[in-house]
Amino acid sequence: MMKLRYVLLTLVVTFSSLSVATDKPSTAATEVRLKRLSTELRCLVCQNSTLADSDAELAQDLRNEIRTLIDGGKTDEEVVAFLVARYGDFVTFRPPVNANTALLWFGPFIMLFIGALVLILMLKKRSAVLGAEP
Amino acid sequence: MRLKALIPFVLFIILIAFLGKGLFLNPREVPSPLVGKPAPNFTAPILGDATKTFSNADMKGKVWMLNIWASWCAACRDEHSLLLEMRKYDLPLYGMAYKDVEQDAIDVLAKMGNPYIVTATDQDGRIGIDYGVYGVPETYLIDQSGIIRYKQIGPITPMDLREKILPLLKELNS
Amino acid sequence: MIPDIGHYALMIALIVATLQAVLPLAGLSSNNKKLFAFATPMARLQSLLIIIAFIILDYSFYINDFSILYVANTSNSNLPIIFRLAAIWGGHEGSILFWVTILAVWTLAVTFFAKELPLRFRSTLIAVMGLITVGFLLFILMTSNPFERLAFIPIDGRDLNPLLQDPGMVFHPPLLYMGYVGFSVAFAFAIAALLDGRLDVTWARWTRPWTTAAWVFLTLGIALGSRWAYYELGWGGWWFWDAVENASFMPWLIGTALIHSLAVTEKRDAFKSWTVLLSICAFSLSLLGTFIVRSGVLTSVHAFATDPSRGLFILVFLALVIGGALLLFALRAPTIGLGEKFDLLSRESLLLSNNVVLFTATGAVLLGTLYPLVIDAMGLGKISVGPPYFDVVFVAIMVPGIFLMGVGPIARWKKATVPELAGKLKWALAISIVSALLVPSVMGKLSLMIFVGLLMAFWVMSSVWVSVNTRLQAIPTGTLREKISSFGPAFNGMLLAHFGLAVFIVGVTMVKGYEQESDLVMKKGETKLINGYAFRFEGIKPLRGANYVAKQGQFYVSKDGQPVTLLTPEKRLYLAQRAVMTEASISVNPVRDIYVSLGEELEGEQKDTWSVRVYFKPFVQWIWLGCLLMGFGGILTMVDKRYRLTKVVK
Known part of the structure; x- marks a missing residue:
């Protein structure tokens, strides 16, 4: 039953996306910024593609909304903030840097540093031990 | 040496704990950042009579519910009978026809019954964007001072109603 | 009737696989050599039964037997025949049967090609593979029976997802699974070595070809999947750092590290524990990938229809297999035997530094993949970690690794010196820098990303050239062709x-x-x-x-x-x-x-x-x-x- 419902849902999505909304391109400069921004934003309907690549109707609406914001003089940060305020951090593929994501952003570099240190210490210790024996 | 050799095992146990917790979470459900914030303002034409408008400001001082739906949305059919049933509670229910063809929405309400006091229309989806709608139906419970207290993503189930919405309503009205 | 045979074949395979696992292990603990003799025949019988079940299911696709729920869900009588045969891995039940079929293929390969291993070690190895087979057969029979029948036979099937109706579907999953599952052999080698107490140079030499084989399959499988995405998804993307892509990439990274650390272990009998740990990690990450795909804990394009009971089963299995392996590692990892001496700067040490980089890079991918889950599980909200994160963090970590990759093959075994390396590589570095500036000037745009990328590429290329040149000079006589073929x-x-x-x-x-x-x-x-x-x-x-x-x-x-x-x-x-x-x-x-x-x-x-x-x-x-x-x-x-x-x- 769940499966059938899922099929129906996708049907609705497919057909409704075929119907009305279309992208309304703005100036070339706006389009370049839109492109850059929307490749870093998640389409919430088909959650695995970016806003840039999605054909979903909501994605088109949001692209048009972003065009309006850019044409209205908003900065990139303000556009992202506009969307985050409505849909949450989930909407951006670039996680914000804050206390919750410090481990995410800096963890790998700390790990690389520790890894290199451990390797050097181990190699040194090893050659000291092996060097002692003939 | 022994203790050091245990590090991978310990890290793995932590990983398993998170994965186990993850099994009981829904990765697709996006919690709204709007919960706890004032409901975004809108004034929208009323379904069937575009000369009149409905605004969230009209509801100041009341606890009310805004249900965003559409005639083209299959999942909305699932919660329709529950919405009709909910008229017996002291909770004014307002509808918002999201990106809908007006006549289609009117037909659905005529055929299946109208649970709403008033249905507003959001023709271009602009209000939907302000409310962070990403899939209909979505439902908002808004308190006396206009703060969103709860958001339901997808159809309301009897369990959601019993365990989340009604207790919250009771709390807000007391 | 025929589908029932397939179902029975799986049930019998479960019994045989259990014997394959239990008898040799009992032999190992009681030192009863007679029990070892069971390993090979049981493994072959079990593999044969699984392959029969797979062929029966694929035959059901061929004849459009829609009385089978799985066939009715993933195929259609109008589907071209090649896609009908490939549709078997187009859904959860069939693809998990395919997984275990590939495991059967690898098991058969071990019984035929690893003949020269000592009986005791070989039997233990086969027993470990039997344990994995048991787990997956239980999973299939308890939660994901592909032979489930329908009471009312539909006129036609629901069809294979149109996205999957592509030649990529025919080749990508088999190659990828061969790679994924192939690491089970390296895993089994590691566990058998820990159980048997045999961890030495010969162990590393035996493991190497199996690891490389799995790695080759995985490399080609991932590449094919990427190319498929490129032309099928309609927007020309070839890698999205999607959870499931990452799930296949992590075993690849660790597998790459493993290939390099095996070289050190084989040459110098050194860093054995580390190599064993990598062997365990490679397959563990394959299993983790299986869990991610089938449990639905993360959003992904590849996710199958999800069912919590399946996720729970794999998680328990994961905990037992990997947890058990890591515990065994903690208990038995060799604490003595440093192996032969080599210097702080040598081919060996550079190979190991490659390991640090690749291991960290894997860690970064794992962290990025699971972080949304961790944040969600701790009730801190929902975030997405996507290409903007990985493009920065992963690349930043790989850059030093790729630099070392240029130095490694030039460095001498055991002892290398900075002046010697610098002497050999200074021109390579100069040429790389110049080329990395020249190409952008032709293309008309330069950015830091482009410069670093090209620099790394030219650096590795010129280092390859220096390697060849150094080797050529070391051989005084012979034609160029003779010289090159003497490299090995x-x-x-x-x-x-x-x-x-x-x-x-x-x-x-x-x-x-x-x-x-x-x-x-x-x-x-x-x-x-x-x-x-x-x-x-x-x-x-x-x-x-x-x-x-x-x-x-x-x-x-x-x-x-x-x-x-x-x-x-x-x-x-x-x-x-x-x-x-x-x-x-x-x-x-x-x-x-x-x-x-x-x-x-x-x-x-x-x-x-x-x-x-x-x-x-x-x-x-x-x-x-x-x-x-x-x-x-x-x-x-x-x-x-x-x-x-x-x-x-x-």
Whole structure:
């Protein structure tokens, strides 16, 4: 039953996306910024593609909304903030840097540093031990 | 040496704990950042009579519910009978026809019954964007001072109603 | 009737696999040699039964037996025959049967090709593989029976997801699974070594070809999947850092680290515990990937229909297998035996530093993949971790690794010195820097990303050249051909794989740096000039495929008046699922792809007017060419005499 419902849902999505909304391109400069921004934003309907690549109707609406914001003089940060305020951090593929994501952003570099240190210490210790024996 | 050799095992146990917790979470459900914030303002034409408008400001001082739906949305059919049933509670229910063809929405309400006091229309989806709608139906419970207290993503189930919405309503009205 | 045979075959296979696991292990603990004799026959019988079940299910697809729920859900009588046969791995139940079938293939390979291992070790190895088989058979029989029957037989099936109806579907999953599951052999080698207490140079030599084989399959499988995504998804992306892509990439990274650490262990009998740990990690990450795909804990394009009971089963299995392995590691990891001496700067130490980099890079991918889950589980909200994160963090970590990759093959075993290395590499570095500046000046755009990318690629290429040159000079006599063939396949394979990575980096850098995209609106008969190419839109042709109808755009592409190609992107409507698919059309060439995908027909008065997306993707084919070279490099190293699988070991 769940499966059938899922099929129906996708049907609705497919057909409704075929119907009305279309992208309304703005100036070339706006389009370049839109492109850059929307490749870093998640389409919430088909959650695995970016806003840039999605054909979903909501994605088109949001692209048009972003065009309006850019044409209205908003900065990139303000556009992202506009969307985050409505849909949450989930909407951006670039996680914000804050206390919750410090481990995410800096963890790998700390790990690389520790890894290199451990390797050097181990190699040194090893050659000291092996060097002692003939 | 022994203790050091245990590090991978310990890290793995932590990983398993998170994965186990993850099994009981829904990765697709996006919690709204709007919960706890004032409901975004809108004034929208009323379904069937575009000369009149409905605004969230009209509801100041009341606890009310805004249900965003559409005639083209299959999942909305699932919660329709529950919405009709909910008229017996002291909770004014307002509808918002999201990106809908007006006549289609009117037909659905005529055929299946109208649970709403008033249905507003959001023709271009602009209000939907302000409310962070990403899939209909979505439902908002808004308190006396206009703060969103709860958001339901997808159809309301009897369990959601019993365990989340009604207790919250009771709390807000007391 | 026939499907029931398949089901029974799986049940009997479960019993046989249990014997395959239990009897040799009992023999090991009681030192009863007679029990070892059961390992091979049980393993072969079990594998045969599983392969029979697989063939029966695929036969049911062939004859359109819609009385089987799984067939009815994933196939259709109008589906072309090749896709019908491949549809078996198009859904959860069939693909998990496929998983265990591939495991059976690897098990058979071990029983036939690892004949020369000592009986005790070989039996333990087969027993460990039996344990894994038992787990997966239980999973299939308890939660995911592919032979489940329908009481009412539907007239036709629901059809295979149209996205999967592509030649990529025929080859990508088998290669990928061969890689994924192939690491189970390296895993079994590691566990058997820990159980048997036999962890030495010969162990490393035995493990190497199996690890490399799995790695080659995984390399090719991932590359093919990426290429498939490139032309099928309609927007020309080739890697999205999606959870499931990452799930296949992590075992690859660790597998790469393992190949290098095995070299050190084999040469110097050193860092054995580390190598064993990597063997365990590679397969653990394969299992983790299986869990991610099938449990639905993360959003992904690849996710199968999810069911919490399945997720829970795999998680418990995961905990037992990996937890058990790591616990065994903690108890038995060798604490003595440092092996032979080598210097702080030597080929060995550089190979190990590669391990640090690759291990950290894997850690970064794992962290990024699971972080949304961790944040959610701790009640801190929902975040997405996507390409902007990985592109920065992963690349930043890999850059020092790739630098070392240029130094490693030049450095002498045991002892290298800075002046010697600098002397050999200074020209390589100079040439790399100059080239990395020269190419952007030709292309007309320079950024830090482009410079670093090209620098790394040229650096690795010139280091390969220095390696060859150094070797050539060391051999005083003979023709060039004689000299090169005297290098031995292992050395040539290594260089080819490194060169392949450089080619891959060129592709990535050029595409990321110089890709062009144009959104057009074109009316029938109209010509538009993009990037020096003229595109003439000659309208739409209706088409009818086996199970779809399509509208095919006709775009004549010419440059300076000379015709280049006809591009025919399609918009397909698959009839069984009423799903619309975009089929891109691509003109391929070594230095650029022209990629056209058809949008929507505009409404209103503008008849015959369509929105079209045109991409120029410079050097994009180098990405997959590089992977192909890496794969061939891996194959070359396997044919080296040292690792002949049938070599007699006393």
